[in-house]
Amino acid sequence: MTTDLSWCDLFIFREADRMLLTHPLALLSLLLVVHASSPLVSPSVRHEFRRNLPSGWTPVRRAPSTSVLPLRIGLVQPNLDQIETLLLDVSHPESPNYGQHWSPEKVASTFRPSKHSVDTVRQWLYSEGIAVSRVKLNGNGGWIEANVTVHEAESLLMTEYHVYEHADTGTRHIACGQGYHLPEHISKHVDLVTPTIHFDIKLKREPIGSEKRDHGAKPGVGKSIGQPGSGVVIPKTTGFIKHILDELSQCDQFITPNCLRALYNFIYVPLAANKNSYGIVEYTPQAYVPEDLDLFFTNFSKSQVGQRPDLVGIDGGFVQSSQIGFGFNGESNLDLQFGMALVGKKQKITLYQVGDDVEGASFNNFLDALDASFCTFEGGNDISQDGIYPDPFGGYQGPEDCGKVKKPANVISTSYGYNEADLTPAYTARQCAEYAKLGLMGVTVLYSSGDFGVAGNGNLCLNPDGSQTGDGKLFNPSFPGGCPFITSVGATQLNPGANVTDPEVACEQVIFSGGGFSNYFPIPDYQKEAVDSYLTNSPPPYPKDIWNSTGASRAFPDISANGANYVIAVNGEFSLVFGTSASSPVVGAILTAVNDARLAIGKTPIGFINPTIYSAGFRDAFNDITSGTNPGCRTFGFNATEGWDPVTGLGTPNFPKLLARWILLP
Known part of the structure; x- marks a missing residue:
């Protein structure tokens, strides 16, 4: 085994250089001493x-x-090689330690x-x-x-x-x-x-007009994941709606909270709201409009008019109002309007607003606020992707909000995402491990799976050399969708003309449910049986060199929910919205209700749900989606089929069944 060089060793090597030309025999003796005292430096x-x-x-x-x-x-x-085993110990329904989540102190000391x-x-x-x-x-x-x-x-x-x-x-x-x-x-x-290969630094954006109304326009150069047009997951719209009827007979055209309740049998009144928590993450300049919340509530949840989320600003995060339009308000309005309406007035929602209005922020900035040690672990934030504070471009001048959030919400939903290829394997591994730590502490972390099917954001596909272009032919997986320690949420829809009681299909209206196989992360144990079954019974008809066909990589999404024809209020008008960015907060609301029921009877939150939902006891607790595809990269993508598939995962939630099964767990 190689050992470290001592100061004595260093002296010996330096003396060897000096003696090389003048005392050959002495040099030989010296090298024999070195050989006896410590091995040479490793290659x-x-x-x-x-x-x-x-x-x-x-x-x-x-x-x-x-x-x-x-x-x-x-x-x-240390112990990162055991993190999946440790997480399964508190998350697998057959484990005797199920639900016995760790304290932050135990997590910190272990790693x-x-x-x-x-x-x-x-x-x-x-x-x-x-x-x-x-x-x-x-x-x-x-x-x-x-x-x-x-x-x-x-x-x-x-x-x-x-x-x-x-x-x-x-x-x-x-x-x-x-x-x-x-x-x-x-x-x-x-x-x-x-600094090494993470060299593409934060680029200062051009000045943004105070009344920019262009829907989805890209205001300058920048990598903030909240910036319109930056290539990350944001909802799509087909425009404004003049007349809205909240009728179950029209759910194929207009998705409202009542449509979602009918689709997923989701009727629940909170019993332990004061013990429970649900967090929704937004990235500045994305911001909700208070008046739009009231317009939405007036039509769909009158008791909540005037209600607002509890704001936690991170790294200068605030609800900005100078930049308006669908590109700036659509995402946050969507997440909060449906998230709040579905959990109801009794359950407070925490809005984690991340980043200032100049530089913006990344997922790492948010994780910094949850874990003070993450701020500096492995050198701290990466200037190529993360917001660096104090803001060098004149925005928020305070320090990074390391450890600001003392107790994370039990469920955290994020409707943003990168292409896996946007980031280095080391960067994604560092972040993915942090999601595992949140799971150990009992937090359920949800992410949208993407809106471009098997292609990446912006409809980019991979080339053999790893670059991303519009004419690439290799499937381009998303991140954090490919991280095995989050729950990835895909999108479904009701076919035009279908009743709310009819089976849903994979979303192929305006957007395509993101799904596929990671090129960075190995398959987790909890998913092996489901993925093996899919690859055996429904093998994709594509050459093995255009997708990760090994069967040994993390597959996504895990579950799905409706992602088409959402009715949201934006800047005083109603719009139709599409995206997995709608699916994630809906699933978050349903899981928050499950947590409420468990907390009401003295049990712990459900935490990291993947080992549970893939287990045999939950096999029929989802509405299996067996129709549709997720096109991209000049293909039809994968097929939705019986059981798990890389289009809609295990299916959509059946709330009564999920509630019953989770209530029975320890």
């Missing part, structure tokens, strides 16, 4: 890489060797990097000539930082740093291109190093 291995540069970036020259980089080394968390990892990486830096005074360990023990020159970083990581320029903005940034290396014995203690 280097490629630690992380990316195939392609992000769109718009081009190298313009080598980085100056004397430029200083804030090198951050994220240490591996805190070890002293051995800290010491090993420190010794390596010292051995490479980085002075002890320059090496710092952060307060949470998750990462090591040292300001180093480009020359030193290139030597440490066996790579080359360049200055990259963005074609649209002229922004320049130093990064190391496509990969870097670490000594083998160091690599096992490190998750990732920054």
Whole structure:
């Protein structure tokens, strides 16, 4: 086994250099001493890489060797290789520890990097000539930082740093291109190093007019996931509606809260609302309009007129009112109008509003607020994807809201998502592990599966080299949909002319239910039987090189709900809206009711639901969807079929059956 070099070893190697030409025999004796005292440094291995540069970036020259980089080394968390087993222990219905969720303190102590990892990486830096005074360990023990020159970083990581320029903005940034290396014995203690391949920095957006009304227009360059036109999951609309009738006979044309209650037999009055919680996440500049809530409630839930969600602003998050139109208000209005109406007046909803109105935010910014250690773990946020606060572009000037949310809501719904290929495997792995930790603490995390079928956001597909283009031919899975520790929600619809009592089909009206197989994450144990059955009984008729056909990767979605023809109020008018972004908050409302019933009888929240819903006891607790496809990438996509499928998952919720089964669990 390789051990770390001591200061004595370093002296010996330096003396060896000096003696090489002058005292050959002495050198031989010295090397024999080295061999006896400690092994040589381990060979280097490629630690992380990316195939392609992000769109718009081009190298313009080598980085100056004397430029200083804030090198951050994220240490591996112990027990992460056991995180699925640990999560199943509190989440699988057959486990004797079902529902015995962990405290935040237990989660933190279980996954805190070890002293051995800290010491090993420190010794390596010292051995490479980085002075002890320059090496710092952060307060949470998750990462090591040292300001180093480009020359030193290139030597440490066996790579080359360049200055990259963005074609649209002229922004320049130093990064190391496509990969870097670490000594083998160091690599096992490190998750990732920054700045390295995560080099596409936050781009300042152009000024936005105060009265922008263009529906869905893209106001400048930026990667904030709340920005209209940025390529993430946001609802689609076919325009305004002049006349609305809240009639069950018209649910094939207009989905209202009563239609959803009828579809999923969802009738419930909260009994333990003061003990329960439901959180909906929005990303600035997406913002709800208070007057629109009242317009919606006036038509569909009169007792809630004047009711508002409890606002928790994160990293400068607030309900902005200067940018208006469907592109800015459609998502948040949709989530809150239906989420609040379905849970009813007694159950409060928490609105997690993330990011300021200049830079915006990412999922990591939200997770920072739930877990203070996540803020700095593995070097902290990635400037290529996450909001960095204080905002360097003049917005929110406070510090990152690390650990602001002391107790997360029992159910958290998010109607946004990336393409998996937008992000590096290391970035997604870091975030996915955090969802597992939330599951250990009893939180149900829901994400929309995407609206472009087997294609990615923007209808982009993959090419063999990993790039994404409109004419690509390889299926492009979503994230976090491919993370095995969240519940991915797809979309269904009522066919035109169908009754509310008729079976739903996969959504093929305006949007297509996102689904498929991850290229990053292995299949979790809880899903193996369902996926094996699908691949055996309904094998997709496509070449195996255009989708992940191994049968060994995480498949999604897990469940689904209606995602077509939603009636929402936006800026004083009613619009028809489509998207898995509608499906997720509906499922969240139904699961919140399940939690209420369990809490009312002294039981714990349902937490991470995937091991339960895939279990034999829940096999008939969903309305199986057996018709429809999810087209994309010049194909018809996958087929909805009996049992689980990568279009609608296990199906839509049957509330009475789900409630009965969860009530019986410990």
